[in-house]
Amino acid sequence: MKPKIVSFTLNGRPVDVxxxxxxxxxxxxxxxxxxxxxxxxxxxxxxxxxxxLVNGEPMAACLLPIEDVEGQEVxxxxxxxxxxGLHPIQEAFxxxxxxxxxxxxxxxIMVTKALLEREPRPDEATIREALSGNLxxxxxxxxxxxxVTDAADRLHGNGGVS
Amino acid sequence: xxVQNYYLxxxxxxxxxxxxxxxxxxxxxxxGTVAMPLINEGVSTPVQVMGLRRTxxxxxxxxxxxxxxxxxxxxxxxxxxxPVPLLRTAARNTAAxxxxxxxxxxxxxxxxxxxxxxxxxxxxxxxxVTLTGSGGERVVPLARFWTGFMTNVMQAxxxxxxxxxxxxxxxxxxxxxxxxxxxxxxxxTVAAHLVVEGGRVQQARLALGxxxxxxxxxxxxxxxxxxxELSEDAxxxxxxxxxxxxxxxxxxxxxxxxxxxxxxxxxxxALRQIAQEEAAS
Ligand SMILES: Cc1cc2nc3c(=O)[nH]c(=O)nc-3n(C[C@H](O)[C@H](O)[C@H](O)COP(=O)(O)OP(=O)(O)OC[C@H]3O[C@@H](n4cnc5c(N)ncnc54)[C@H](O)[C@@H]3O)c2cc1C
Ligand code: FES
Ligand code: FES
Numbered sequence: 001m002k003p004k005i006v007s008f009t010l011n012g013r014p015v016d017v018x019x020x021x022x023x024x025x026x027x028x029x030x031x032x033x034x035x036x037x038x039x040x041x042x043x044x045x046x047x048x049x050x051x052x053l054v055n056g057e058p059m060a061a062c063l064l065p066i067e068d069v070e071g072q073e074v075x076x077x078x079x080x081x082x083x084x085g086l087h088p089i090q091e092a093f094x095x096x097x098x099x100x101x102x103x104x105x106x107x108x109i110m111v112t113k114a115l116l117e118r119e120p121r122p123d124e125a126t127i128r129e130a131l132s133g134n135l136x137x138x139x140x141x142x143x144x145x146x147x148v149t150d151a152a153d154r155l156h157g158n159g160g161v162s
Numbered sequence: 163x164x165v166q167n168y169y170l171x172x173x174x175x176x177x178x179x180x181x182x183x184x185x186x187x188x189x190x191x192x193x194g195t196v197a198m199p200l201i202n203e204g205v206s207t208p209v210q211v212m213g214l215r216r217t218x219x220x221x222x223x224x225x226x227x228x229x230x231x232x233x234x235x236x237x238x239x240x241x242x243x244x245p246v247p248l249l250r251t252a253a254r255n256t257a258a259x260x261x262x263x264x265x266x267x268x269x270x271x272x273x274x275x276x277x278x279x280x281x282x283x284x285x286x287x288x289x290x291v292t293l294t295g296s297g298g299e300r301v302v303p304l305a306r307f308w309t310g311f312m313t314n315v316m317q318a319x320x321x322x323x324x325x326x327x328x329x330x331x332x333x334x335x336x337x338x339x340x341x342x343x344x345x346x347x348x349x350x351t352v353a354a355h356l357v358v359e360g361g362r363v364q365q366a367r368l369a370l371g372x373x374x375x376x377x378x379x380x381x382x383x384x385x386x387x388x389x390x391e392l393s394e395d396a397x398x399x400x401x402x403x404x405x406x407x408x409x410x411x412x413x414x415x416x417x418x419x420x421x422x423x424x425x426x427x428x429x430x431x432a433l434r435q436i437a438q439e440e441a442a443s
Contacts, residue, residue, distance in 0.1 A: 022165040022211060024202070043202040045195055051260050057238075058260045063198040067168050068215055111259065132344035133258025 008069045010035075011079025019066050026050045026061035029076060037077035037106045041135075048134030051107035052076050058114045077106040080113060089113060092151035093144070100138035107134045112148050120156045122148070169212045174294065177217050177321060182296045184210050186318045192234050193265040195257070196273050219268075219323055227329050233268030233322045237280065240267055246327070248334040248353065252283035255338040258345040268322045271304075274312055276348040276372035276415060279338055285369035285377045286334070286353035289327040295320035308376035332357035332365065333439050335432040339424060341415065348372035349416045350424050352432040356387065358440050363387050368400070368429065373408040373421050380404040383429070392440065397433045401426035 007016045010033070017028055026043070029035045029052070039049035043062045050061040053075040080087045086094065089109050099105050108131060115122055115130045122130065127148045128141075136144060171177040181188055189208035191197040192215070200206035219232040224245050231240070241253035241262060256279040257265060270280040271291065281304070289304045296319050304325070308314050316322065335354045340346030351371035357364045366387035368380045383404040390396035410421035 020164060022168040022201075024198070044199040045261055045264075046199075048258070048260060057263045059263050060195075060260050062202060063194050063264060065168055065194070065198075065213065067170055068213060070170075129344055130259055132342075133260045 004067075006066050006070050008071060009073045011075060017066065022065045022067070024062055025052065025064040025066050025069055025074065028066050029061060035076055035078050037081075039103055039106060041103065046135070047104075048107040048111070048131075049104055051110045051134065053110055053114055056114060056117065058111050075110070075113075077109055080109075088154040089116070089147075089151040092154055093147045096143050096147035096150055098139055098143040098147035104134055104136040104138075108136070108144055112151055115148070116152055116155055121152055124149075164207075164209075165211055166209050167211070169210075170216050171212065171214075172216050172218075174217055174219060174321075174323065177212060177214065178294065178296055178319070180212050181319050181321065188212050190214065190321065192269040193236065195261050195265040196269060196277070214266075214268075214321070220266075224329070228326050229329060230324050230326045231267050232324055233266060235267045237262035237265045237267065237270070240280065246287065246330060248283050248287065248330065248336055248355070249280070251336045252280045252338075252353070255279050255336070255351075267325060271307065271314075271322060271325075272312075275374065275376065275411070276351075276413065278371050278377050279348060279351050282351045282369045282371035282377040283336055283353040284325060284327065285379060286355045286367045287327045287330055288355075288367060289325050291322055292324040292326065293317075293320045294323040299323070301326075305379055311375035330355055333436045335435040337428050337432050337435075338371075339428050347413075347415045350410075350421055350428050351377075352428045354429075354432050354436060356392070356433075356436050358392060358436075361391055363390050363392055368404060370404065370408050370425065370429070373410040373425055375409065378408055380407045380429075382407055387433070392433065392437045397430050397437065398426075400433060401430040404429045 003018050005016050005018050029038045038061050041047035041049035045060045045063045051058050052061045055073050089112050093099050127145050169180055187210055189211045191213050214234050220234045221232045222235055223230050237253045237256055241250055244250050285304050290301050291304055291307050293300050293316055332355050338351040339349045350373050353369045355367045366384040368383050371377045383400040386400040386403050405425040408425055410418045412418045
């Protein structure tokens, strides 16, 4: 088994990682790069806690061999968190009590980011459908749905349409 | 032993060469949403693996009344771009956004039941599977693709390269019954395609998922429907007949008993949808 080098863009910066064949993106992020916002709930694709955006599309980092992201753009929660303060989606989750233990939160926020880029003003059904692959065992989802609606207001202003 | 090589061929030709070289020792993955969980869990311990993401087998095209879907077309693209509404509905009912961005149409044919929610729709639409190997291409009706639980007619040197179906001429219905509204394994999935002319069913295709070793057609229920006026009696009889044609199993989602009870309920609902649409048109 030969280690190899894989190059991709991570949170806007080029990175090269030396890996064993078929290491998952999740393990590269968490173990090698020590970027632990991307969680490891199930490693089965079922919980959504490892969701990252690849070229803007939500994907399960636990199911993605690192070689498949060669040359692609990967965005994790670390990539949207400003140096000081919080991203508007993070603020909305925080202020709507959509975070308890926080384990599901990074995945929820990454899906929210992708959703709001496609649909600036999603209705409740659309939000629930978009987040259906992300499990939260603490909050009961209502607060999360509210947080997404609030995040849409914060990002796109709450005058007019809503 | 861990994975020695993970190949990412950039063309079908390259992929077939690798298959010819390693044969059954090469694990093929497309979106990885079925294969990777097994690898992560240590249930599957492949040494040589080939990923199909870069082979370019993801074209979806419509021509001569047919729709051809490349094997590695993602479920998201099927949802957003399929010209066939039944396939969009099936895609919407399969997994969740993240998984649909990865999982492929071809991979759905290889998913252990209760998965196979797109395959059920393809079966009701009389799809054909293109298998390509070192000896060239052959086309197999999807109805004859599976031979048992997780077994099929594909040879070790072949890949599924495309799925082709005629643009449906009749009315279609699709119901996936699960324990939740979304992102849920099926208790039973029903897909139907009926051609009704002059108030009578001229052609009926009924397919069931999650109630057998692979998605199943129901030829006896189809025979009940064909020639009928799609009356409530015909619907009830077809639904009962379908319950006798499936072969349900027990898993964490539902028992064999419950699945068999639910088959006629959901077959009848799907057929009623078509009857109502027919009455309204
Ligand atoms: C959380 C979660 C939820 C899910 N929910 C559903 C659901 O609701 N309904 C449903 O139907 N499925 C569901 N699935 C299963 C799966 O996502 C889909 O069936 C998907 O279509 C599989 O495609 P894939 O490309 O990811 O398969 P892969 O994992 O890439 O492939 C599985 C196997 O199929 C074979 N294979 C795949 N493509 C080819 C090819 N072109 N030629 C030859 N062999 C091939 C290989 O042997 C491969 O190992 C779910 C999966 C997860 C993780
Ligand atoms: S850890 Fe990837 S989906 Fe659960
Ligand atoms: S906040 Fe604990 S899992 Fe969602």
